Amino acid sequence: MKVKLGDVIQLNPSEKLPKGERARKIAMDNLDTYAREISGFDFDEYKGGTKFRNEDTLLARITPCLENGKTAYVNILEKDEVAFGSTEYFVLRANKELINPLYLYYLSVSSDFRTVAIKSMTGTSGRQRVQKEAILNYEFDLPSLKEQERIVSRIGCLDDKKALNDRINDNLDLLLTTIFENKINNKNFTKAHLTDIATYRNGLAMQKFRPDDNEQSLPVLKIKELNQGYIDDSSDRCSAEIDESVVVNTGDIIFSWSGTLLVKNWAGETAGLNQHLFKVTSNNYPEWFIYEWTKHHLQKFQSIAAGKATTMGHIKRSDLKSSEVLVPNNDELDKLNTIMKPIYDKRIEVINENQRLIGLKRILLQRYF
Structure with missing residues (x-):
């Protein structure tokens, strides 16, 4: 079924969050490039900005954030919690009777959608923004909810595994640096x-x-x-x-x-x-x-x-x-190498696995979107 995106979503839906109230804040820096997961947040007083809930998609609308792939799926909030973030987000909220929220997210990171959004950018150099009309008027073939769920399950498991790998690699990187900083401060070196x-x-x-x-x-x-x-x-x-x-x-x-x-x-x-x-x-x-x-x-x-x-x-x-x-001298370096090399090599192994997952995800996005 051919539809316009504006027919199946709310763009920047209205939410109640009184000014001065402390709430979870998700800044642009908390969106990693080409990553579904949100990497962090702060608590701050609400003074303005976009507001959103779980299952919303955050789409950076300004250059170069959009081109760099800053698009995320909100899944870190409590039930009924309202958070806020950059005024440079478009918030996409699915009409669940028509479109699966995760399917909406994967649609928003697909090559065709991104191309249309980027081409719609206007404004001065360095401050160009995606046009609202380009989002709402974007046309695409919308499969049934059952088919959407099947597609989401296939792509989502790859993102789930990558998110787990990212946590493992963050811990390995921290471990590597902690050991390094502890061992390297030797006055005999x-x-x-x-x-x-x-x-x-x-x-x-x-x-x-x-x-x-x-x-x-x-x-x-x-x-x-x-x-x-x-x-x-x-x-x-x-x-x-x-x-x-x-x-x-x-x-x-x-x-x-x-x-x-x-x-x-x-x-x-x-x-x-x-x-x-x-x-x-x-x-x-x-x-x-x-x-x-x-x-x-x-x-x-x-x-x-x-x-x-x-x-x-x-x-x-x-x-x-x-x-x-x-x-360190050669003997000390060899001792350190027995500790550090396996951790470093494991990091590379996990990074390589993530690249294979990303490659598979790109193939599936091209197939289904």
């Missing part, structure tokens, strides 16, 4: 600097390395892909003949040194590294060692970048050279 233990290879301006017709190519890893954790159909392509030093493989350590500063293990497919990203490697030290030392200085790097009088904060290579590390 040798002082050195980040650039002494690791190589920070900057990516290329990949627009200069476009593939020729019929030439083998690679997807380009940019900050967007690093944030979302995988390559998608909108990712750029580059020649496969680029230098091996800027080819990124699954598990490689990537450090974004400009814009959004973060350190991650890349778990997507083989890609070409774009500028503003470092590939972090070492010939002499384990990956967990260079990963943790880079992450150890990340907050300082973020402060440096935030202090730049530009719209694109960044750090310099000199900031890496001046960042101190402590290096």
Whole structure:
């Protein structure tokens, strides 16, 4: 049955929440990229913003949050609880007699819906917003409620498993860092600097390395892909003949040194590294060692970048050279490696499983939406 979205949902439904009352607040920062689950919340006095309940879908309507995949399903509230959040959300509430709330969420993250929403954006550069009419007038084929439930059960189990994996990986990451910070503060270790233990290879301006017709190519890893954790159909392509030093493989350590500063293990497919990203490697030290030392200085790097009088904060290579590390001798490093490597390797294993789940989810979204 062909319908318009406005016929089966309420957009920004009215809710009662008196100003000054303390309530759960879900900010834009609490929505992860391309994730169904909400990652956190605060309690705050309600002064304004969108209001919502469990089973609502939160859709970021402003650039670049929408393009970055900030769309979430509300499922962390108590029964009848009303929460609030950013004025830059559209709240989508399902008419349950016509559309399953989770089916509505998966519709809102489908490629076709996102394309229509993004194309409707208007406004000044950097502050463009999705138009309400584009949401309400979006046309799609709506299956029966029974078929919707079948589709939701197939896709939902993948998100359920990924959510569990995310909790496991958060705990593994915390464990790894806790042990590292506890063991590494040893006055007998040798002082050195980040650039002494690791190589920070900057990516290329990949627009200069476009593939020729019929030439083998690679997807380009940019900050967007690093944030979302995988390559998608909108990712750029580059020649496969680029230098091996800027080819990124699954598990490689990537450090974004400009814009959004973060350190991650890349778990997507083989890609070409774009500028503003470092590939972090070492010939002499384990990956967990260079990963943790880079992450150890990340907050300082973020402060440096935030202090730049530009719209694109960044750090310099000199900031890496001046960042101190402590290096154990070979025997001590081997002892630490027996503890740290299994935890680090398990993290990579879980990340890779999540990527397989994401790939399956994308296939199912393309099939059903």
